[in-house]
Amino acid sequence: MVLHIGLFRSPILLKEELFNMGLATFKGGIHPPDKKTLSAGSSISETKPPKIVVIPLSQHIGAPCNPVVSIGQEVRKGQVLGEPAGFVSSPVHASVSGKVVAIGEFPNAMGRMVNSIVIENDFREEWTALKDSPDYMSLSPEELREKVKAAGIVGMGGAAFPTSVKLSPPKEKPIDAVLINGAECEPYLTADYRLMIEKSSEVVEGLRILMKILGVQKGYIGIENNKPDAVAKMKEAAAGSENIKVLALEVKYPQGAEKMLIKSILGREVPPRALPMDVGVVVQNVGTALAVYEAARYGKPLIERVVTVTGEGVRQPRNLMVRIGTKVSDLIDECGGFTEGVAKVISGGPMMGFALGGLDVAVTKGTSGILVMPEEVVSHTEEFGPCIRCSRCIDICPMGLMPSMLSVLAERGHYEDAREYNLFDCFECGSCAFVCPSKRPIVQLVRLAKSMVKP
Amino acid sequence: MEALKKEHQLIVSVSPHVKSEETTSRIMWTVSLALLPAFLAGVYFFGPKALLITAVCIVSCMVFENLYMKIVGKKPVAGDGSAFLTGLLLGMNMPASLWSFSPFTAHVPVIASFVAVVITKQLFGGLGFNVFNPALIGRAFALISWPKAMTIWNEPTAALLAMDAKTTATPLGILKEEGVAKLLEVFGDKMSLYQHLLTGNRAGSIGETSAIALLIGGLFLLAKRYISWHIPVSFLATASVIAWVFGGKGALFTGDPVVHLLSGGMMLGAWFMATDYVTSPSMRKGQIVFGIGCGFLTMLIRLKGGFPEGVMFAILIMNCFAPLIDRGFQAKVFGAVKQDKAKEATK
Numbered sequence: 001m002v003l004h005i006g007l008f009r010s011p012i013l014l015k016e017e018l019f020n021m022g023l024a025t026f027k028g029g030i031h032p033p034d035k036k037t038l039s040a041g042s043s044i045s046e047t048k049p050p051k052i053v054v055i056p057l058s059q060h061i062g063a064p065c066n067p068v069v070s071i072g073q074e075v076r077k078g079q080v081l082g083e084p085a086g087f088v089s090s091p092v093h094a095s096v097s098g099k100v101v102a103i104g105e106f107p108n109a110m111g112r113m114v115n116s117i118v119i120e121n122d123f124r125e126e127w128t129a130l131k132d133s134p135d136y137m138s139l140s141p142e143e144l145r146e147k148v149k150a151a152g153i154v155g156m157g158g159a160a161f162p163t164s165v166k167l168s169p170p171k172e173k174p175i176d177a178v179l180i181n182g183a184e185c186e187p188y189l190t191a192d193y194r195l196m197i198e199k200s201s202e203v204v205e206g207l208r209i210l211m212k213i214l215g216v217q218k219g220y221i222g223i224e225n226n227k228p229d230a231v232a233k234m235k236e237a238a239a240g241s242e243n244i245k246v247l248a249l250e251v252k253y254p255q256g257a258e259k260m261l262i263k264s265i266l267g268r269e270v271p272p273r274a275l276p277m278d279v280g281v282v283v284q285n286v287g288t289a290l291a292v293y294e295a296a297r298y299g300k301p302l303i304e305r306v307v308t309v310t311g312e313g314v315r316q317p318r319n320l321m322v323r324i325g326t327k328v329s330d331l332i333d334e335c336g337g338f339t340e341g342v343a344k345v346i347s348g349g350p351m352m353g354f355a356l357g358g359l360d361v362a363v364t365k366g367t368s369g370i371l372v373m374p375e376e377v378v379s380h381t382e383e384f385g386p387c388i389r390c391s392r393c394i395d396i397c398p399m400g401l402m403p404s405m406l407s408v409l410a411e412r413g414h415y416e417d418a419r420e421y422n423l424f425d426c427f428e429c430g431s432c433a434f435v436c437p438s439k440r441p442i443v444q445l446v447r448l449a450k451s452m453v454k455p
Numbered sequence: 456m457e458a459l460k461k462e463h464q465l466i467v468s469v470s471p472h473v474k475s476e477e478t479t480s481r482i483m484w485t486v487s488l489a490l491l492p493a494f495l496a497g498v499y500f501f502g503p504k505a506l507l508i509t510a511v512c513i514v515s516c517m518v519f520e521n522l523y524m525k526i527v528g529k530k531p532v533a534g535d536g537s538a539f540l541t542g543l544l545l546g547m548n549m550p551a552s553l554w555s556f557s558p559f560t561a562h563v564p565v566i567a568s569f570v571a572v573v574i575t576k577q578l579f580g581g582l583g584f585n586v587f588n589p590a591l592i593g594r595a596f597a598l599i600s601w602p603k604a605m606t607i608w609n610e611p612t613a614a615l616l617a618m619d620a621k622t623t624a625t626p627l628g629i630l631k632e633e634g635v636a637k638l639l640e641v642f643g644d645k646m647s648l649y650q651h652l653l654t655g656n657r658a659g660s661i662g663e664t665s666a667i668a669l670l671i672g673g674l675f676l677l678a679k680r681y682i683s684w685h686i687p688v689s690f691l692a693t694a695s696v697i698a699w700v701f702g703g704k705g706a707l708f709t710g711d712p713v714v715h716l717l718s719g720g721m722m723l724g725a726w727f728m729a730t731d732y733v734t735s736p737s738m739r740k741g742q743i744v745f746g747i748g749c750g751f752l753t754m755l756i757r758l759k760g761g762f763p764e765g766v767m768f769a770i771l772i773m774n775c776f777a778p779l780i781d782r783g784f785q786a787k788v789f790g791a792v793k794q795d796k797a798k799e800a801t802k
């Protein structure tokens with residue numbers, strides 16, 4: 001656990017800083033209003049089964065999978081629709097029973113067209129045969145890893161990196177700790193929070209399975225301190241396991257970014273461009289841990305997930321258990337529809353989520369929330385000012401970059417120079433653009449520069 | 456469904472989708488507010504002339520900025536408060552006596568404003584791109600062009616309506632020409648001297664005299680995090696140490712740092728001029744180097760140079776070095792040092 005008492009921080013503390021004194025944390029970061037109370041009180045409820053699901057064959061980082069069903073074919077719930085193509089890939093499964101009615105290109109949340117399989121629900125909810133393993137803890141690490149892979153589990157915090165790949169580190173990179181990311185540092189989102197409250201023991205089981213697969217003795221669960229009840233619940237659930245520690249973390253965005261979380265909990269810094277495994281760590285999100293448990297125990301593939309539907313623009317913000325492939329418009333209806341003057345619908349959180357161009361987009365394994373923002377809340381403006389060199393972005397960049405320089409260089413088209421200022425270490429967390437008084441679109445400029453030069 | 460009809464109206468833009476309340480203009484107006492106590496103290500001690508001169512500076516700066524923007528076809532942004540702030544700072548850096556100096560010299564603030572806003576700022580590319588502090592260049596230009604008018608000081612009267620006042624020397628002027636003994640003679644004793652310097656009841660530029668008011672404004676900005684401690688603290692600390700060691704007559708370690716800290720433009724410079732975002736380094740470590748440089752040069756000019764006061768030139772000289780200092784103190788990328796160490800270890 002690391003306390004950050006920097007020589008270079010202000011001698012006069014902010015309210016948030018006083019409140020957080022002594023908690024594990026990292027250097028930099030921001031305190032956006034968290035707005036979690038909108039949906040925090042709503043327990044996870046089942047969504048009405050959708051009439052149609054659109055299941056993209058690429059919901060993860062890595063190669064899209066190959067379709068193994070054809071149009072007109074009857075499929076059951078949990079049946080494989082696409083087989084992984086390559087090592088860094090993940091299968092996808094049917095989230096309803098019914099008939100395949102189309103295979104073709106559909107837009108995803110990023111606005112890209114991806115090959116997807118469309119199933120019409122017959123509402124019979126017939127499962128394909130699943131392999132139950134009541135004493136899953138006696139299985140070998142290899143068998144467990146195979147189950148995780150077959151279930152199509154990917155990182156559910158948003159990045160959607162295939163979990164089985166993270167669980168197969170090369171021999172020269174020994175792993176000694178598994179971290180469960182319960183920070184949920186994005187404002188508004190409460191999906192992981194609800195899981196920690198309602199499924200605490202399953203999440204802890206998931207962590208134990210992950211530790212077994214990797215053969216490690218140290219497990220940590222890091223939770224931001226604005227969720228004290230989740231901290232208490234998880235502590236209770238982990239009480240029997242001596243090698244699992246539950247830690248309260250400072251409430252600060254982006255506490256849940258992998259590198260920051262590792263720094264906060266273990267004090268290790270992942271070098272630039274390296275991976276957590278390079279410092280002996282594997283990080284998994286709370287939802288992923290639950291999916292791992294369900295895959296090991298019941299053989300259940302990843303066909304549903306918790307999605308927080310929230311924001312000032314939706315009538316009843318809720319946490320929903322949603323089938324993969326459900327359209328966003330169905331979720332909005334489920335939550336009572338829009339309020340007046342909706343300006344923006346975001347897949348994910350307000351800091352790193354993607355603004356949707358339409359509501360036909362399907363929920364995927366990485367969709368943690370749908371955020372609806374009315375006009376008043378959206379800070380969308382084409383107008384921005386020059387950099388006044390105020391240093392705010394430099395002070396808060398968790399990666400220790402100079403966002404001001406990156407934005408100025410990108411604006412002038414000096415992309416090569418931007419690379420010299422560590423352009424590719426920026427993970428686009430958006431903290432700099434949040435604090436900038438000139439409202440400079442720093443993330444947009446960084447992306448532009450990244451697309452113009454090679455790393 | 457009604458929701459679907461609205462689809463085409465959805466805004467698609469790059470994250471983040473929330474932003475802080477802070478804006479450039481709010482910063483400018485807050486800094487102006489922080490200057491208010493010192494400015495009011497100036498008006499109190501030097502009378503309505505102080506108010507008039509500052510008003511001329513503010514109005515000229517805003518008019519020139521808008522005119523320039525109109526002429527080059529950019530959107531006028533005088534509402535962002537930066538021209539107002541430049542005008543306010545420029546006015547606070549002028550002697551109140553300027554108004555009554557004959558021949559009448561009201562054109563001085565106007566021309567200085569032009570130099571500050573148009574030449575120093577806009578011709579360098581506008582807000583964010585200027586190398587030198589605009590208000591300081593404006594003042595330096597006036598000082599060089601009208602050396603006499605810019606160095607005649609009124610005695611503070613604290614009589615709100617007095618338009619005429621006796622002229623006198625500034626404490627730093629007395630210190631330079633006649634030494635500390637004379638300074639004590641003029642102000643009575645040491646305590647009385649400190650008291651006058653602290654409240655601002657002494658000759659000097661309109662806004663620089665009240666050390667206590669400037670300190671209040673500076674601490675306010677510090678608490679609001681509009682400035683950080685690095686520049687003012689390193690600036691003032693360096694100046695104090697040099698004043699203490701070399702400021703005395705003859706022997707080392709006999710100088711009086713308090714007199715140096717509280718007189719001249721030290722407080723105004725350290726809290727409000729050297730901390731200008733655009734013309735100081737943006738890395739915190741670099742800001743310490745910048746502050747040390749300012750403190751050193753100020754004292755060098757005060758003790759060895761031809762002028763009694765050196766704050767203005769010290770800051771302007773350091774402005775030139777700000778980009779260089781920034782280059783020398785590039786940020787440490789998260790995880791980078793450890794990698795270097797690891798590399799060395801594997802060698």
Ligand code: SF4
Nearest residue numbers: 397426428429430432
């Ligand atoms: S978006 Fe990039 S540059 Fe900006 S704060 Fe995050 S990591 Fe730093």
Ligand code: SF4
Nearest residue numbers: 387388390391393436
């Ligand atoms: S926060 Fe904005 S204005 Fe301030 S230094 Fe960074 S980019 Fe420039």
